[in-house]
Amino acid sequence: MAIPVRIGTRKSVMALAQTEDIARRLSAAASELDVQIVKFETIGDSDQISKLLPHGGKGGAFVQEIRGAVVAGKLDACMHSLKDMPGNEDTPGLVIGATLSRDPPTDALVLREGVTLEDLRKSRGKGYSIGTNAVRRGAYAKRLFPEIEIIHFRGAADSRVRKLDNREKQRLPGGGEVGPVDALIMARSGLERVGLIHRMAHEFSPHEMLPSAGQGIVAVECAVNDWQTRRYLSLIDDPVARLSCDAEREVLWVLNGHCNSPMAAFSTINGSEMTLSASVLDEEGGSFIETTRTGSADRPRELGRAVAMELLDKGAAAIIERTRPE
Numbered sequence: 001m002a003i004p005v006r007i008g009t010r011k012s013v014m015a016l017a018q019t020e021d022i023a024r025r026l027s028a029a030a031s032e033l034d035v036q037i038v039k040f041e042t043i044g045d046s047d048q049i050s051k052l053l054p055h056g057g058k059g060g061a062f063v064q065e066i067r068g069a070v071v072a073g074k075l076d077a078c079m080h081s082l083k084d085m086p087g088n089e090d091t092p093g094l095v096i097g098a099t100l101s102r103d104p105p106t107d108a109l110v111l112r113e114g115v116t117l118e119d120l121r122k123s124r125g126k127g128y129s130i131g132t133n134a135v136r137r138g139a140y141a142k143r144l145f146p147e148i149e150i151i152h153f154r155g156a157a158d159s160r161v162r163k164l165d166n167r168e169k170q171r172l173p174g175g176g177e178v179g180p181v182d183a184l185i186m187a188r189s190g191l192e193r194v195g196l197i198h199r200m201a202h203e204f205s206p207h208e209m210l211p212s213a214g215q216g217i218v219a220v221e222c223a224v225n226d227w228q229t230r231r232y233l234s235l236i237d238d239p240v241a242r243l244s245c246d247a248e249r250e251v252l253w254v255l256n257g258h259c260n261s262p263m264a265a266f267s268t269i270n271g272s273e274m275t276l277s278a279s280v281l282d283e284e285g286g287s288f289i290e291t292t293r294t295g296s297a298d299r300p301r302e303l304g305r306a307v308a309m310e311l312l313d314k315g316a317a318a319i320i321e322r323t324r325p326e
């Protein structure tokens, strides 16, 4: 007899592709499961103009509503991009039951027709604009192309590319418009998930643009005491992604990073060793605090803590507090 598993997700093209991946893996691991995908339109998706902050940041905007349905027992699990999950607070009653094997964690440059990477490099960005909704990407872009204009740009991955190509402006919360933009910086994995990887004009190395904590990892949450779902999710949990999840999110936890903090954390594992880099940057890219440490891969949170402490010693707290929403 089939056992139903209801998984909640946002209904963007990217989120559905991620959730279908979970469904495929679950069905392959346990053929008795009948995986049902339940689509939500969250406030973060329906409001394409506002900054996300008034909706509680990325966490509030994309995550809260679906979590509520799991807590209420209307869903067995929910899908999140790990990098959209707030890292400075616990979610009572819920647990990350699975982290899927990591997709490429890097960021990608997407250009409109007629613009090349060479143009951006030669001009130091002068006369060009980049659309992004991430303070981290904005700050790194300023470091690579010091004179570029950063434009706060909203939309699901596929619609952002459409806006770039159609030279659409971005509407502003108070009325008015900005743009159009000449380029976008997006998660490589997001581009791939929406079938637009051929639009990647340049892949930023982690050295050029350190990924955000959890970037490229899909997480599945379920209720702490739902043992049946936890057991099924453990079948698709990738232990390597889990180690990176734990190390990178420990940095967010110790630094009390909020959704508006320009912060990056990225780990790699080589045999029994993990190397974790993290950074905190001010929005204009003016000051960068970066740290890299290597430690034991089986104690990821210890390494995360050590890296975060070192960032604090170097003055990270002042930058993070300056950008904290009221």
Ligand SMILES: NCc1[nH]cc(CCC(=O)O)c1CC(=O)O
Binding pocket: 081, 082, 083, 084, 157, 185, 186, 187, 189, 190, 214, 215, 216, 217, 218
């Ligand atoms: N903020 C939306 C979001 N959440 C996760 C991804 C990409 C997939 C991932 O990194 O896991 C994206 C799109 C983007 O950042 O361009």
